[in-house]
Amino acid sequence: MKETTHAIITENLTKKFGDFTAVDNISFDVKRGEIFGFLGANGAGKTTAMKMLCGLLKPTSGMGMVAGYDISKNSEKVKKSIGYMSQRFSLYQDLKVWENFRLFGGIYGLKDNEIASRTDEMLKNLGFYDERETLVQSLPAGWKQKLAFSVAILHKPSIVFLDEPTGGVDPAARRQFWELIYAAAESGITVFVTTHYMDEAEYCDRVSIMSEGKIAALDSPENLKQKFGCTTVEEVFHKLAGGVL
């Protein structure tokens, strides 16, 4: 069964808002343990597609399976099996570091002792144990992002969705963040990530480039470059999503 080897399967997934087709018949797979980059211009339909995959938006037509569950019929189970983090929403600023872990662990139905031990383990790995009593609002943004990512994978989801996790982050902090992504992928978590930094696209196992609701290309960075005769994914992106230029 494909469901056992793939974290995401979509077939002709479509979302329409009135007569506007935001996502237009997209079919693709993401393998388990893969780092999958989901690229596209603003307004190409990435967020809509991601919302469907996270069980937050019902598809107009087509099929999607995430973590083995049908996104149309079993959206609640999808939500329980995934982690989600975005640049915009991450942590509760007026809660302490450990309280954020406690809250999200509780929401995902983890037992108290499980939450406590996972929290300690993760904070120690981050070298952040001494800050467990600190209010999140007083932390530097780079740290908040690392914590938000840890909270998103606290319940050991099989797949984590990262929506522009490094937007507005400086080059040094971006690289530190990607080390966390690699570590998560090594531990077997599938990573589905959107980014506007094209150097980050090169760090993915495979990337897709969306344009006007469709997937214009999908392959490993190396193969994409070869196919389009480019030296970087950035050039491929400009070729496919450029349009006016």
Place this chain on the structure above:
Amino acid sequence: MSSEHKPVVAENISKTFGQVTALQNISFETERGEMFGVIGPDGAGKTTLFRILTTLLVQTSGSAFVDGYDVKGDFRKIRKIIGYMPGRFSLYGDLSVEENLNFFASIFKVNPKDNYYLIKDIFHQLEPFRNRKASALSGGMKQKLALSCALIHKPSVLFLDEPTTGVDPVSRREFWQMLDRLKAIGITIIVSTAYMDEALLCDRIALMKNGILLGVNSPAGMVASYNNRLLAVKGDDMHSILKVLRDIKVVKSAYSFGHEHHAAISPDFGGDAVEKISQELTARGLNDTLVKSIKPSVEDCYMELSAN
């Protein structure tokens, strides 16, 4: 507006919030028509600096002038001659594209038609959506509208706080082409960014960290002052290569740069760096790696400076 004054002058600006020092003795000047970039990690104080120069926040000590006007005493005058695009989307989501533009024009008591030439290259892309609510625009479109609104009164100095965060590469390129045209007609632009390919497009770049201005330099000057030898390394198992590179003694730092890794070799090493690293990689079982000597980019300089 007085052309004999420097567009922006900062003299020993400091700002503290309670116990926290957000800015410490910041001094710099910009030239007319200059594209002046501000870079630095989160919490460096970039936004605080912007808010002081745009008269939205008062410094704890030091002084600052925009077109010769004091940010403390002459804030009313300054507000009329500057354009400001804050980091967060600042337009009225419930108003349409056109209503937002007209609103900002009316605040500055200008007719949007008079200065339309300034924004027409970018605004014409918004024309098809002129009746759409600003909240329903895509990220790139929102930023283009915000820039249009910040320009409608033809400011002398434009302050842009991370204007392209969340904006795709194609729209970013268009956005910067627009900035180039504004610069060409003499508008001074102070812009912060987390994208080093944008920093490269500035005349000069100010690097901030922990509230301190570490230095101001042109991109070329910045690259010239980089004193490590730099190597690009590529191979099949990029993840292992990075780990091994960081273990090699002469490697000062190693970071991923898209499809390759960059390894900085400390200037004290006298030998053939390419050969040395190739040997070390092979000795640790990483065959078929490609090592070559390269020139540093602004991003390499950033990584070096922000690590120190």
